[in-house]
Amino acid sequence: MSCEHAETTTLLWLYGEGPEDHAAHVAECAECTEVSALHADVVAVLPEVEAVPVRPANGSAWYLGGGLALAAAAVLVALVGGRPAEPTLDTAVALAPATTFEWQAPLSDLTDELDALDAEFADLSDELANL
Amino acid sequence: MHATLLDSRIDALSPELLAFLGRRTREPEELMQEVWLKVARANPDCPDDRSFRAYVFAVARRQIIDAHRRRQARVSLVPLDAGVREPVSAATPDSHADARRMLAVVEDTLATLQPEVVEVFRWRTTHTLSFKEIAARQGVPLNTALGRHHRAVKAIGAALSQAGLRPEESR
Numbered sequence: 001m002s003c004e005h006a007e008t009t010t011l012l013w014l015y016g017e018g019p020e021d022h023a024a025h026v027a028e029c030a031e032c033t034e035v036s037a038l039h040a041d042v043v044a045v046l047p048e049v050e051a052v053p054v055r056p057a058n059g060s061a062w063y064l065g066g067g068l069a070l071a072a073a074a075v076l077v078a079l080v081g082g083r084p085a086e087p088t089l090d091t092a093v094a095l096a097p098a099t100t101f102e103w104q105a106p107l108s109d110l111t112d113e114l115d116a117l118d119a120e121f122a123d124l125s126d127e128l129a130n131l
Numbered sequence: 132m133h134a135t136l137l138d139s140r141i142d143a144l145s146p147e148l149l150a151f152l153g154r155r156t157r158e159p160e161e162l163m164q165e166v167w168l169k170v171a172r173a174n175p176d177c178p179d180d181r182s183f184r185a186y187v188f189a190v191a192r193r194q195i196i197d198a199h200r201r202r203q204a205r206v207s208l209v210p211l212d213a214g215v216r217e218p219v220s221a222a223t224p225d226s227h228a229d230a231r232r233m234l235a236v237v238e239d240t241l242a243t244l245q246p247e248v249v250e251v252f253r254w255r256t257t258h259t260l261s262f263k264e265i266a267a268r269q270g271v272p273l274n275t276a277l278g279r280h281h282r283a284v285k286a287i288g289a290a291l292s293q294a295g296l297r298p299e300e301s302r
Contacts, residue, residue, distance in 0.1 A: 040193075
């Protein structure tokens with residue numbers, strides 16, 4: 001390798017970890033172009049897995065959406081010693097980010113609470129007026 | 132670059148770019164829009180059509196990897212056999228068989244590599260770990276992690292080429 005970026009900055013840039021303006025260098029550098037072509041071609045043939053949302057239900061169980069009945073065969077992901085599981089490509093397992101945001105209370109509950117606060121405010125206003 | 136010049140260059144290159152992406156992804160139109168958006172935002176200083184083309188294809192290759200990364204970030208606990216999608220050349224009847232051949236080539240190649248090299252490759256392509264995080268987990272400098280990943284990709288690329296499964300070269 002004669003270009004100092006070919007296996008460093010160019011790889012970082014390719015995988016979204018390098019400076020955006022590095023594209024200009026890659027376009028002008030034959031070696032970096034070759035490296036980027038290789039990586040794009042290899043990543044392009046890696047297996048694609050249907051994206052199925054997975055999130056905790058009721059804080060404990062996991063369920064699979066998307067109507068995939070075959071998901072019953074879902075692979076268990078083991079975390080050993082804080083290191084990520086090592087999936088093989090034929091199971092293509094990735095850890096789903098369990099960061100689903102859910103409302104803590106329905107909006108009707110909030111409306112009731114606001115009504116109660118309004119009533120309390122009206123009472124306090126009356127008391128203030130009577131002082 | 133002047134807006135009309137950029138527009139005319141985009142128009143001229145779109146069919147070739149679409150074909151390039153179509154050989155490598157399932158969503159070529161969507162990716163092409165992303166590429167043009169990036170190119171338009173960057174507005175690169177390309178003196179001629181040739182340098183503009185090189186720039187566009189550099190961005191396109193990055194978008195291919197980025198698209199894979201985005202998919203992996205939302206993927207869940209689904210065995211490949213249950214969820215594998217048709218490969219990029221879905222129009223051909225042998226496409227599914229090709230996908231399995233590709234997978235076999237990838238796995239066979241990985242089986243010949245050193246465990247620490249395979250580890251980086253798997254972590255970077257099936258998890259959302261960055262190279263920095265991988266380097267930290269392996270307790271090695273960033274450049275070592277990058278080198279390991281590149282070694283794995285080089286070996287897989289060579290094996291795919293040998294098996295006639297690498298998308299045809301196009302700059």
